[in-house]
Structures are given as structure tokens and as C-alpha cells.
Amino acid sequence: MKETKEGMWHAKMSEERYLTFALAKGRLANKTMELLEQIGITCEEMKDKSSRKLIFVNEERKLKFFLAKGPDVPTYVEYGAADIGVVGRDTILEENRHVYEVLDLGYGKCRMCVCGPESSGELLKHHEMIRVASKYPNIAKDYFYNKKHQTVDIIKLNGSVELGPIVQLSDVIVDIVETGSTLKENGLDVLEEICPLSARMIVNQVSMQMEPERIKKLISDLKKQL
Ligand code: PRP
Numbered sequence: 001m002k003e004t005k006e007g008m009w010h011a012k013m014s015e016e017r018y019l020t021f022a023l024a025k026g027r028l029a030n031k032t033m034e035l036l037e038q039i040g041i042t043c044e045e046m047k048d049k050s051s052r053k054l055i056f057v058n059e060e061r062k063l064k065f066f067l068a069k070g071p072d073v074p075t076y077v078e079y080g081a082a083d084i085g086v087v088g089r090d091t092i093l094e095e096n097r098h099v100y101e102v103l104d105l106g107y108g109k110c111r112m113c114v115c116g117p118e119s120s121g122e123l124l125k126h127h128e129m130i131r132v133a134s135k136y137p138n139i140a141k142d143y144f145y146n147k148k149h150q151t152v153d154i155i156k157l158n159g160s161v162e163l164g165p166i167v168q169l170s171d172v173i174v175d176i177v178e179t180g181s182t183l184k185e186n187g188l189d190v191l192e193e194i195c196p197l198s199a200r201m202i203v204n205q206v207s208m209q210m211e212p213e214r215i216k217k218l219i220s221d222l223k224k225q226l
Helices: 005-016 027-038 070-079 089-095 118-125 137-147 181-185 205-210 212-225
Strands: 019-024 055-058 063-068 084-088 100-104 110-116 130-134 152-156 172-177 189-197 199-203
Touching: 019 027, 019 070, 019 212, 027 084, 027 199, 027 212, 063 070, 070 084, 070 089, 070 199, 084 089, 089 137, 089 189, 089 199, 100 212, 110 118, 118 130, 118 172, 118 189, 130 137, 137 152, 137 172, 172 189, 199 205, 199 212, 205 212
Parallel strands: 019 063, 019 084, 130 152, 130 172
Antiparallel strands: 055 063, 084 199, 100 199, 110 172, 110 189
16 A cells, blocks of 8 residues: 555654543552553652652653643643543443543542431431532432432532531532531431542543554453553
């Protein structure tokens, strides 16, 4: 087959193109770098914890990594600013972006639950109009409206959501439960479980078509390691 100028240009571009990772900063990013290291992908620059740098490069492997706020990771991946993202399933469900979810990384395991004082359990049984506080209004809406068919008033909060029922802002909360100690220390219980959560790898839909070999190799190497 005759090599066209365009064909050669594309080949050269894909050879030199950086594969960019957006990682949810904090524990998930650290865990992800540990895992990548096990399959031979390192980024020395990233190990300097005193650095305020947000983007790191591995020149040899043509990889870039950047740290972002969790909820922004699916946004970077949908728009192609990152080819690959690692973020919690809670964020993927809440943000509902057009991305491929390709791998359950198994860490960051926790549960999305409806929680509250024991007394609120009754309100859930009888489909009463209740107030639900959450950092995840879309997940809460989907659960109550589409799964339980219960009309509720959803109040968006940005953190320390357990305060909701304590200060009578809401009857229940929809929040992440990991060890359960935050609930316990605040006199609240898990009333219903919505879904299990863990860290997931997501991929930009166009990147998947443009770089199938590199991305599929990465996924299969990670699968073997997990
Ligand atoms: C999360 C979550 C719970 C807590 C659950 O909060 O919203 O509050 O962790 O963990 P546990 O079951 O192990 O106690 P996070 O620390 O992210 O802070 P936030 O309240 O500001 O969201």
C-alpha cells in the first residue's frame, strides 16, 4: 500500500502524542500512581510532595499526568483535555458525562447510602415528602424519583452533610459511607443502600478510537496487576 503524506503525518503524530491522565487529587491519585508504578509507569516529578505543580510529564513514555478536583475529572475527559481519568464512581454517576468507564480499580471502596436518625426510617417506608441533603443531588434525585418513586425535596450541600439531620435541615442525607464512623459519632445510621462505589478508570470516546492499542494495553496490564 502506498504511504500517503497524510498517513505518514498521522503515524508520526500518534507516535509522538502524549497520553494524558487526569487524576482526582488526594488519596485516589496516590493509589493510582502506586498501581501504575507496578506496571512500570512512573513519574518521578510527581513524587515531590512539597511541589505545587499541577501537571507532570514522563518524557520517555510520552505521558502526562495532572491533578484535578474529583468532580472536574469527567469534564476534562469528556472534552478530551485528558485521554484517561481516574475518579470515584460517585463522581461519575453524579456528573453523568459522555465518557467510557473501562475499569474498576478496586480501591476507594465505599457505599452510597441514605442515612439519618433511626426515626427517619419510617418516613422512607411510607413514601412521605421528605427533605434530603446531599453533595450528590443527581444521585439522590435518580434514587428517589426513578427507583423509589418517592417525591422528595433535595437540598444541595458541599460537605459535612451529616449536619443536615442534626440541625434539622433535612430528614435524611445521601452520602458516602466508608467505615461508618462519621455516622456513628453523629448518632446516624445507614437506612438504605443505594450502590457500591470504588475508583474507576474512564476514557475519552475519541481517544479510544485514536489510540486503541496504547489504551487497551494499559487496561490489560492494569487488569493483570489488580
Ligand atoms: C466523606 C463522606 C462522609 C465520610 C464517610 O466525607 O461524605 O462524611 O467521608 O467516611 P466514614 O464512613 O469512614 O466515616 P469527606 O471526608 O470526603 O468530607 P466531606 O464531609 O467534606 O465531604
